[in-house]
Amino acid sequence: MTKYVGLIIVSLSIAVWAYWNGLAEAFSRWGNQEEYSHGFLIPMVTLYILWEKRGVILSSAGQPLWLGVWLVLIASMVFLIGEVSALYLLIQYAFVLVLIGLSLVIFGKGTRYTFVPILLLLFAIPLPYVIEVLLTAKLQLISSALGVSFIRFCQIPVFLEGNVIDLGVYKLQVVEACSGLRYLFPLMSLGFITAYFYRVTFWKRLVVFLATIPITILMNSFRIGVMGVLVDNWGISAAEGFLHDFEGWIIFMACAVLLFILIWLLEKLTNRKQSLAAVFAIDPIVVTSEDKNKLAAGLANIPLLLVIAILFASGIASQLLDQRSEFYPEHPPFVNFPLQINEWTGKHEKIDKDVIKKLGMTDYLLANYSNHQNETVNFYVAYYQSQRKGVSPHSPRVCIPGGGWEIAKFERTNAAGHPVNRVLIKKGEHRQLVYY
Incomplete structure (x- = not known):
């Protein structure tokens, strides 16, 4: 069994090595862009879910599926297009596809229990600017307008130009005019995770996930309004530095609280007697020696070896493409x-x-x-x-x-x-x- 676990580790290591350019770019954006800082947590949540469900995954594991090999082949093609066209997004999505392919050749039909946790990784992938603004630009304008309404309600003079909120002594969101809603992607990730653990019918899960959008708009508007009030009463320093970051965390936590209040209301409206702890329970873990033997038998297969070979070839191709020289046209200042x-x-x-x-x-x-x-x-x-x-x-x-x-x-x-x-x-x- 130990050597087969080693085979899994080797296949994952080769995948990370081959797709490192795209993964490194994602790590960089997680650290530099607040709206994607939740990306560091998503892989850990995925690993936690897979670990907690290891019993049902192993017990349902079946024969390796050749579909996994085809998925890895498709992922490799997407990966090469991403490398040649210099689009990190394609490389990152291809990596998620590779993980699904690996699951199919390792666990077979047991992938139905690994699919959603792996899919969760999509929320850690930073979107290209063009797609990001298409999703958030309109929402940002709505949020700014609502925030200004809150400031005016507090009897504070303010002037709104698009996303630029002019308080006279200070302008809010000058840079954020092109950055969208900062809480949207982290809260959508939290909503997806919550909906996954929520043991109810599909429509309730969908409501919880989609509710993250209006919650984000309303709370971001409230954040803008509070910032305006703070600036008017305590000066520019209230909108910068530690106070700004601390206030941002408070608002995000408030968004999470509203999400769980929504779940509580759904339970009350549908007359369910269960507590919140019960509806978020995780299946007990039972791993038998038979399950381990089943996994070992599934790992001794040609599809997995083919997948490892494809990933290794992709890694070599990545190294060769990285050695290309980039020629810059002459640019007079x-x-x-x-x-x-x-x-x-x-x-x-x-x-x-x-x-x-x-x-x-x-x-x-x-x-x-x-x-x-x-x-x-x-x-x-x-x-x-x-x-x-x-x-x-x-x-x-x-x-x-x-x-x-x-x-x-x-x-x-x-x-x-x-x-x-x-x-x-x-x-x-x-x-x-x-x-x-």
């Missing part, structure tokens, strides 16, 4: 860009350092040009030396509403033979024409 173009005279503008860090650009040009007729053109260019694996420009379609402007008209057109987006934006009585 934007500081040398001419400020006098015919009758147009320009003036450089600066972007806040926090915003530059959030955007992740290598260089930028922001200048306002005007002519003798007092016509003005705002010119902005962001330069990314490399967009390999995870770095990408922010879409104006998200940042424009985040700055308080409404997109009135959007269309595709041509400029000097190149396709461009022509956007008419408005804010009150003001109108601007944007090309990008």
